[in-house]
Amino acid sequence: MSFSEKCYAVLRKVPRGKVTTYGEIARAVGVLGGARAVGNAMNKNPYAPEVPCHRVICSDGKIGGFATGSAKKVKMLEKENVEVRNWKVDLEKHKFILRR
DNA sequence: CATATGACACTAT
């Protein structure tokens, strides 16, 4: 199973209304400092929307990127009741803790 | 095998 496949597997566990970060996912799959690599995987994500890649944001709460435009990402999150203010999300409120 | 790339993260200003 490739690195990206593992990322999709973990991300699959993130529930609606919650989010996680690139770095967290990297950690979850056992690759510290692999946040950037996770971004690459998300960028390709062949399992959308089965795999909620829009629930992955930056460690500082900023939205981060999205293949079809960050604006779309924000909309989707808001539809799931995730509050986004000035391109930022309150991690304390919406961050989903991944098992390590 | 060597380099370049990108949806990041951390530290020091």
Place this chain on the structure above:
DNA sequence: AATAGTGCCATAT
């Protein structure tokens, strides 16, 4: 608090 550097890792060339 906001910004600039620098490091990082899987993939693609």
